[in-house]
Amino acid sequence: MLNGLFELIANTLNFFYTLVPNYAVAIALLTLVVMVITTPLTLKSTRSMIEMQRLQPEIRRLQAQYKDDRQKLNEELMAFYREHQINPLGGCLPLLIQAPVFSILYYVVRGLTREAMFESVQRLVRDGYVPDATVTSGFRPKYLDSDTELYQSLLGDDHMRAFGIDLSQSPATALSEGFLHALPYVLVVAVIAALSWYQQKQIMGRNPNAEVTQQQQMMMRIGPLMYVFFAFVSPAAICVYFLVSTVWRVGQQHYITHALYRGEDAPGVQAQKAMAQLRAQKEKEGGGAKAAKKAATRPADADRAAGKATAKSRSNGTSAKGSTRPAGKASAGTRASSGKPHPRSRKKKKRK
Numbered sequence: 001m002l003n004g005l006f007e008l009i010a011n012t013l014n015f016f017y018t019l020v021p022n023y024a025v026a027i028a029l030l031t032l033v034v035m036v037i038t039t040p041l042t043l044k045s046t047r048s049m050i051e052m053q054r055l056q057p058e059i060r061r062l063q064a065q066y067k068d069d070r071q072k073l074n075e076e077l078m079a080f081y082r083e084h085q086i087n088p089l090g091g092c093l094p095l096l097i098q099a100p101v102f103s104i105l106y107y108v109v110r111g112l113t114r115e116a117m118f119e120s121v122q123r124l125v126r127d128g129y130v131p132d133a134t135v136t137s138g139f140r141p142k143y144l145d146s147d148t149e150l151y152q153s154l155l156g157d158d159h160m161r162a163f164g165i166d167l168s169q170s171p172a173t174a175l176s177e178g179f180l181h182a183l184p185y186v187l188v189v190a191v192i193a194a195l196s197w198y199q200q201k202q203i204m205g206r207n208p209n210a211e212v213t214q215q216q217q218m219m220m221r222i223g224p225l226m227y228v229f230f231a232f233v234s235p236a237a238i239c240v241y242f243l244v245s246t247v248w249r250v251g252q253q254h255y256i257t258h259a260l261y262r263g264e265d266a267p268g269v270q271a272q273k274a275m276a277q278l279r280a281q282k283e284k285e286g287g288g289a290k291a292a293k294k295a296a297t298r299p300a301d302a303d304r305a306a307g308k309a310t311a312k313s314r315s316n317g318t319s320a321k322g323s324t325r326p327a328g329k330a331s332a333g334t335r336a337s338s339g340k341p342h343p344r345s346r347k348k349k350k351r352k
Contacts, residue, residue, distance in 0.1 A: 009108045010143035014150040024162035031244040034101050053271035109237040111142035113168035167237035188239050195246040196224035202253040
């Protein structure tokens with residue numbers, strides 16, 4: 001099955017190469033085909049996401065109503081999604097299509113530019129001349145028939161050059177050969193990084209007041225970095241795919257912003273208002289819960305304060321009783337000082 005997909009992508013590349021005999025242009029045209037196919041799905045998933053945000057108060061009401069019955073809640077949510085034509089998993093469809101294409105293209109490029117040691121001189125073989133057997137190195141493309149134009153172009157070569165860049169070489173490998181050699185590769189990766197950052201800024205700029213969790217912030221930071229990392233370690237042919245697809249997505253996000261987020265009646269603006277209303281309601285409920293909790297703790301605080309006061313009064317009483325004992329001794333002392341003899345002194349006088 002995978003070989004069939006690899007052959008499909010390789011033959012599509014061969015088709016575009018026959019139209020424009022340039023490896024980078026053929027990959028760019030293949031990327032545009034993928035983006036044209038996925039764009040309607042992306043727009044549909046974006047509208048579905050906006051509709052879900054707009055209807056979040058209703059969804060929350062259902063969740064509160066059936067919070068004790070999970071099965072009934074799922075049934076009501078499914079009916080609600082069908083009624084409003086919402087697909088909660090629609091946002092994953094464009095990624096589910098693009099991710100395999102990227103992986104397949106990666107292995108196709110690896111297969112087209114695989115080096116092999118085999119007998120005969122490839123450049124002469126493709127021209128119909130078979131010399132004495134010699135051992136040479138070069139590309140022996142996979143996934144293509146030997147009579148295709150792309151196969152014949154790559155056969156026996158040791159590079160996949162377009163616009164002065166060897167597309168079979170990764171920017172990381174090129175950098176190991178020297179900075180000047182790797183400069184075109186580094187520039188391509190830098191452009192991909194800048195476009196990825198700008199695309200994230202486009203998305204965040206639609207609703208700067210939206211709540212963003214730490215997980216979302218982490219994903220927004222790591223996502224472009226991972227994108228750039230893959231571009232850096234992959235063959236430059238994959239960088240062409242990344243570059244063209246990112247440029248397309250920047251334009252796509254520009255269209256989404258102007259089509260769905262411009263004007264008070266725009267679906268995106270209505271969804272933002274609904275989410276702001278929901279956040280305000282949550283804050284109000286949270287404040288009420290805090291006030292109720294604080295009020296509930298007041299009687300307990302009063303009881304604790306009364307208990308402390310009682311304990312304090314008791315301790316004060318104990319110290320007062322204790323203070324009477326020294327007072328008794330002091331009174332005895334005063335009796336002695338007043339001239340009255342002590343009983344023990346009387347007994348001593350009698351004995352004498």
